[in-house]
Every structure is written in C-alpha cells, then in structure tokens.
Amino acid sequence: MQRSELDRVVDEIRSFFTDNTTRMTEQVGRHPASAYYDPDWAARERRMLARYPMILGHESQIPNAGDFRTDDSTGVPVLLVRQADGTIKAFLNICRHRGARLCAEETGNRRLFVCPYHAWSFKTDGALMQTPRPEGFDGLERESYGLAELPCEVRHGLIWVQLERGSSIDVAAHLGRLDDELAAYGMADMVMERDEYLDFDMNWKFVIDGFLEVYHFAKLHQNSISPYFYGWHSPWDEFGRNGRLIGVRKSFDTIRDADTSVMSNWDLLKTIAVNYVLFPNTVLVWQGDHFESWTAYPGKRPDTCRVRVQSITRKEDAVPEKKEKWDRNWKILIGTVVAEDWAMCKTIQEVAPYMPGDELVFGRNEPGLHHFHGQIQAATDQMNT
Numbered sequence: 001m002q003r004s005e006l007d008r009v010v011d012e013i014r015s016f017f018t019d020n021t022t023r024m025t026e027q028v029g030r031h032p033a034s035a036y037y038d039p040d041w042a043a044r045e046r047r048m049l050a051r052y053p054m055i056l057g058h059e060s061q062i063p064n065a066g067d068f069r070t071d072d073s074t075g076v077p078v079l080l081v082r083q084a085d086g087t088i089k090a091f092l093n094i095c096r097h098r099g100a101r102l103c104a105e106e107t108g109n110r111r112l113f114v115c116p117y118h119a120w121s122f123k124t125d126g127a128l129m130q131t132p133r134p135e136g137f138d139g140l141e142r143e144s145y146g147l148a149e150l151p152c153e154v155r156h157g158l159i160w161v162q163l164e165r166g167s168s169i170d171v172a173a174h175l176g177r178l179d180d181e182l183a184a185y186g187m188a189d190m191v192m193e194r195d196e197y198l199d200f201d202m203n204w205k206f207v208i209d210g211f212l213e214v215y216h217f218a219k220l221h222q223n224s225i226s227p228y229f230y231g232w233h234s235p236w237d238e239f240g241r242n243g244r245l246i247g248v249r250k251s252f253d254t255i256r257d258a259d260t261s262v263m264s265n266w267d268l269l270k271t272i273a274v275n276y277v278l279f280p281n282t283v284l285v286w287q288g289d290h291f292e293s294w295t296a297y298p299g300k301r302p303d304t305c306r307v308r309v310q311s312i313t314r315k316e317d318a319v320p321e322k323k324e325k326w327d328r329n330w331k332i333l334i335g336t337v338v339a340e341d342w343a344m345c346k347t348i349q350e351v352a353p354y355m356p357g358d359e360l361v362f363g364r365n366e367p368g369l370h371h372f373h374g375q376i377q378a379a380t381d382q383m384n385t
C-alpha cells in the first residue's frame with residue numbers, strides 16, 4: 001500500500017475510534033437468499049466467472065522452461081506451462097484427438113506432452129507435434145489441432161487465467177488503482193509457501209462473505225481471533241469491481257495516539273489486516289509478513305465449492321527453519337475458518353431455501369457485502385445484455 005493511502009487509512013481508523021463508528025452505507029440492503037442455492041443463478045454466475053481473470057497460482061511454482069502445473073480448481077482442466085521465452089501459457093488440459101486428459105501429473109517438467117490414450121504429442125507451446133500412424137489423419141488441418149489456449153497473464157507474480165477462450169485479459173485494468181497498491185508489496189519477488197484445496201458443502205460466495213465484514217468477530221470468533229481484532233471501526237473502500245476491507249488489530253492501540261510519521265510502512269501494516277477483495281472470487285489478505293490468498297470456485301452444485309488457500313511469503317521466510325512457524329500458523333488459520341466461519345455458513349446453506357421472503361439483510365455496517373454482491377449481480381446482468 002502506498003504511504004499516502006496508508007496514512008489516510010490510519011487517520012480514518014482513528015476517527016472511527018473517536019466517533020465510535022465504522023464505515024457505513026446510506027441504507028440497509030437486502031439480497032435474495034436464492035443467490036446461494038438456485039441452480040439457474042449458479043449457472044449464470046459460472047458463465048460470468050469465466051470472463052474474469054482468476055488467480056491460479058504464483059509464477060514461482062513453475063520457474064523453468066518446460067515446468068508445468070495442472071489445475072482443476074476451477075472445474076475446468078487447465079495446464080499451465082512455462083515457455084522457453086519465460087512467459088507462461090495456459091491451455092485446456094484436453095487432448096485434441098478424442099478428449100483424453102492430456103497430463104495426469106500435478107506438476108513437473110516436460111519437453112513434450114504425450115497423450116496417454118493414442119500418444120498424440122504436443123509441444124510446450126501447445127502445437128501438435130506427432131500423431132502416430134499419421135496417414136490415419138490425412139486431411140486434418142494439424143495446425144488447428146494444437147492445445148486450446150486460454151487468456152493468461154502474470155502480474156504481481158500471480159498467474160491469472162480466464163476460462164473463456166478468446167476473451168481479452170488485462171489484469172492491470174481490472175485492478176484499477178489497486179494495481180499500484182499491490183505492486184508496493186513486492187509480491188512478484190515472493191514465493192508460494194503452500195497451496196492447498198478444500199472442498200466444502202456451501203456456495204462459493206460464502207467464502208468471500210467471511211472476509212467482507214468484521215461484525216461477526218465478537219460473537220462467532222469470541223474464543224479464537226476476537227481477542228486480537230476490533231469487530232467495529234473498519235475502513236472499506238471500493239476500486240471498480242474490487243474492494244478493500246481493513247481489519248483493525250488490537251495492537252493498533254499502540255499507535256493510535258503515536259506519531260506514526262516516523263514509523264515504516266511495514267510496521268504500520270502490522271497493526272491492521274488488509275483484505276483485498278479481487279473480483280470475482282479471490283480475497284488476498286496481507287497478514288503483516290505474508291499474503292494469504294483465498295479463492296473460491298463454484299462446485300458442480302450451487303451448494304458446493306472448492307476453496308484454494310495459498311500462502312505467499314518473502315523468499316527469505318520460505319525456508320525449512322521457518323516451516324514449523326508456517327505449519328502452526330496454517331493449522332490455526334484453517335482450523336478457525338473451517339470450524340467457525342464455514343461451519344456457520346454450512347448451516348446457512350442448509351436453511352437458505354426457507355429464508356422468509358427469500359431475503360438476507362446486509363447492514364449499513366457491512367458495506368463490503370453490498371458491494372461484492374452488487375458487483376456479482378451487475379457483471380452477471382451485463383453478460384445477459
């Protein structure tokens with residue numbers, strides 16, 4: 001975060017304390033509960049999601065030419081490959097002969113991808129190389145039967161992919177003012193410390209919702225993280241379809257009346273958690289010395305999802321001597337989220353169809369919810385016009 005913005009945020013938090021308030025919307029909002037369980041709604045959302053850049057990892061995971069990763073998190077089989085020229089390409093992990101899954105391994109290095117069914121082979125740039133018994137395919141326009149490429153861009157070290165082929169990708173434009181703000185963390189020089197999936201029986205949007213307000217801390221997290229955070233006094237800002245919620249740590253008390261102009265950005269940032277809501281399906285959280293990334297993908301049904309949790313750290317922190325610390329961190333993090341946040345959301349998922357008036361209420365003190373769900377709806381509507 002740039003210094004001027006950080007200073008503004010710190011001042012805003014101070015004023016929230018003074019006035020005992022938080023960021024508010026003009027009015028209370030209402031949202032259809034069916035957004036979480038209706039199959040038609042889910043199908044529209046899935047089509048919409050395919051048109052936006054989704055984060056599938058960090059480039060440090062495939063550093064060398066020929067390095068690859070397969071990725072099924074989105075529900076679409078994707079193959080990411082580092083090219084000879086240093087760029088990264090994304091393909092559908094599907095053989096163009098009769099549709100076998102081309103690459104079964106999760107990660108590795110290849111000069112050629114050979115299909116396990118009839119041994120068609122593809123170069124790392126996706127071009128079709130060989131078709132055994134080529135006379136069987138006389139007349140086939142071989143140049144058109146390379147792997148299907150998906151729009152892909154590396155920005156801030158993250159690998160962004162759009163599932164809709166032929167759509168144009170421009171991550172900087174998508175991030176808007178957040179592009180510079182994220183650059184200030186130097187994420188491109190960081191590495192992926194861990195990258196895991198969790199499948200859960202709830203709509204994917206619940207994962208994002210959990211990062212959009214701190215109002216639930218005092219009750220739901222009373223025995224876990226509540227002692228370390230204020231459940232009120234949170235700045236919220238919007239950046240196009242994206243947003244940013246600041247969680248204020250109790251350690252902010254130490255700087256509330258201090259002269260912060262003499263403090264470094266990194267020390268100031270230790271007193272808050274910065275939740276970047278990157279439309280459509282990721283929340284990136286700056287946790288003082290590393291990023292957590294939570295990306296939620298819709299499952300086959302509206303009440304299922306796959307969640308990808310990643311930890312992105314500075315190189316000097318991703319070393320074996322610190323592994324125990326990260327393990328501990330991870331256990332607490334996943335434990336809290338699964339046992340508290342998602343356990344709660346699962347019960348909401350179950351009763352959502354019975355919600356009186358099919359209506360959920362978004363408080364004035366929950367501006368992130370107004371914005372996120374408004375943007376999901378607007379992007380889905382835009383697709384239909």
Ligand code: FES
Nearest residue numbers: 095097098115118
């Ligand atoms: S399906 Fe891949 S070679 Fe036949």
Ligand SMILES: [Fe+2]
Nearest residue numbers: 210216221341
């Ligand atoms: Fe929570």
